[in-house]
Amino acid sequence: MHDPRVLLDPAADAVRKLSRRGFTLDLAYLEKVFSGRNAAIQRGDEARAESKRLSTAVKGATPEERPALVQASRDLKTTVSEADEEQKRLDAELTEFLLGIPNLPADELPDGASDADAELVRTWGEPLPAEGARDHVELGESLGILDLARATKLAGPRFAVLCGKGPALERALARYFLDVATGRHGYTEFSVPTLVNRETMTGTGQLPKFEQDLFRTGVADRDLFLIPTAEVPLTNLHARETLVAEDLPLAYTAHTPCFRSEAGSYGRDTKGLIRLHEFSKVELVRIVRPEDSRTELELLLSHAETVMQELGLAYRVVKLAAGDIGFSAEMTYDIEVWLPGQGAYREIASASDFGSFQARRASIRTKAKDGTRGFAATLNSSGLPIGRTLVALLEQGQQPDGSVTIPPVLVPYCGFDRLVPA
CATH class of the missing domain: 1.10.287.40 (Serine-tRNA synthetase, tRNA binding domain)
Structure with missing residues (x-):
């Protein structure tokens, strides 16, 4: 605000x-x-x-x-x-x-309102040829790890069932992401509620403007919402608190299920794991001094890129246009992973600097030892989403014989180095 x-x-x-x-x-x-x-x-x-x-x-x-x-x-x-x-x-x-007023976009962002207007920052890795490549749905079903038909029977469209070695790979990704965040990048891990109140949703900017994008549940006299991302509870851990400025930055992470109604997506990515109503994600949140937020954004982005590179996934980083950033953001980088099955780069993670926009809404204040008071700045990034990373692993790891190779860094977590057709 x-x-x-x-x-x-x-x-x-x-x-x-x-x-x-x-x-x-x-x-x-x-x-x-x-x-x-x-x-x-x-x-x-x-x-x-x-x-x-x-x-x-x-x-x-x-x-x-x-x-x-x-x-x-x-x-x-x-x-x-x-x-x-x-x-x-x-x-x-x-x-x-x-x-109802969004954050002021940074002047350094390019003009425009779509992903076509984004500014290319850098690329990493060698994209596999799209010619002849199969998409993740075909691969997942042939490998016996993905069952979309039964998911639809259970809950309707835009849900997924993983089976066979799929859940093991899902767990492996979450554990790996958390180990990197906590062991190497200094994040403190939290286990947080996936149901939060209206005030918490308002603090990070999901409410009141985007209520149609949320799943709401009424229990007796309680008005609760399923979180769209762990950014919501992690950031609001310090709502209505005053932090010691010299103790910043704070770096938090959590692995949670996430729930999004995808209102207004108009049929995009209705097949497969790209745009689900329920998915899981490891989130990274940083609470910092406002004067440090741009430096912290670059650091946050590097943390997300670390796991991309260690997984061997070809990707690119783009700076979003001013009209394409989220409601609460003043600046956003997207990491777009190469999907040969689609012949395109697709978003897998976003790293955003919110300045003091969320902190003002959630009343996250700071006080320095010299008595100076103000509001903190907040940032967040996916670190990464499990489903979209699995999509990239399947499509970039596919082999001519129908198998999929597992990145070496994941083998100790899942216990296998290859998926073979069922």
């Missing part, structure tokens, strides 16, 4: 920046609500101060003076009550308005 004073400051250039992501900021409305709220606060404060003065005056007043002073005091109390009610109303109106 934004500080309205920043949005109204011409130096912030908020209208231009938001227009780059296709959002029109109604500055006139913001000014009206914000100034009205401030005026209500001032009226209430002035009336309270005058009421306090009159209370003292009443005590020393003559019997003739007292009735008028008492009536004036009552009138002031009415003014205070009305001003407080007006402030509450305008506070709610202002908050609702601010919660």
Whole structure:
């Protein structure tokens, strides 16, 4: 969420920046609500101060003076009550308005609103030829590790059943990702709830704007949502807390199931493991000082790239266009893995810098030893999603005889170096 004073400051250039992501900021409305709220606060404060003065005056007043002073005091109390009610109303109106405004995109992002407008940063690895390559669905079914038909019977489309050596490979990937994050990159692992409340979802920007993309469950009088990513609970671990600035950065990771309704995806990737309603992922979250966020973003990106490279997966890194970044992000890199079965690079991970946008919504504050106070900055990246990594392993590891080779780094985790047709 934004500080309205920043949005109204011409130096912030908020209208231009938001227009780059296709959002029109109604500055006139913001000014009206914000100034009205401030005026209500001032009226209430002035009336309270005058009421306090009159209370003292009443005590020393003559019997003739007292009735008028008492009536004036009552009138002031009415003014205070009305001003407080007006402030509450305008506070709610202002908050609702601010919660719907996305983060300001970084000026360094390219213009545009689609993946075609992304800026290529670098590539890694040698892409396998697409000619003659099979996709992961055909491979998974022939290897006896993927059963989409029974998944549809159980839950409907966009769910998957892994079987045979598939679940072992899934577990191996999760353990490997977590070992790299915790053992080499200094992340602390958490086990977090996959059901969270509305306030938690609001803190990271999923609510109120994207409620249609979430799975909501009502249990008795509790309003709970299934998490779309572990970013949500991990970031909100410190909601409404003040952190010691000198203790930052904090680096957290978790392996969780994730749930997304995929509202508005309009039939994209309905086959296979690319875009499921339920999937699992290892997430990386960093809470840092705002002045360090860009450096931390590059570090976070390198952590995701480490596992890509150790798995031997050809990929590229792109900087997303201003109109294509997520609601809460001010800058995002996508890692796109090469899928020969599709003859295309497809997103496998995103690394985003949110600046203080999420921290303001979740009230994650900092205090330095010299007394300086502010808000933290937050970042997150997939580190990686299990399903999409499995897709890449199958398609990039496929052999002419129908088998799939397993990257050496995973063999100690899964216990086999090859998948063969069932």
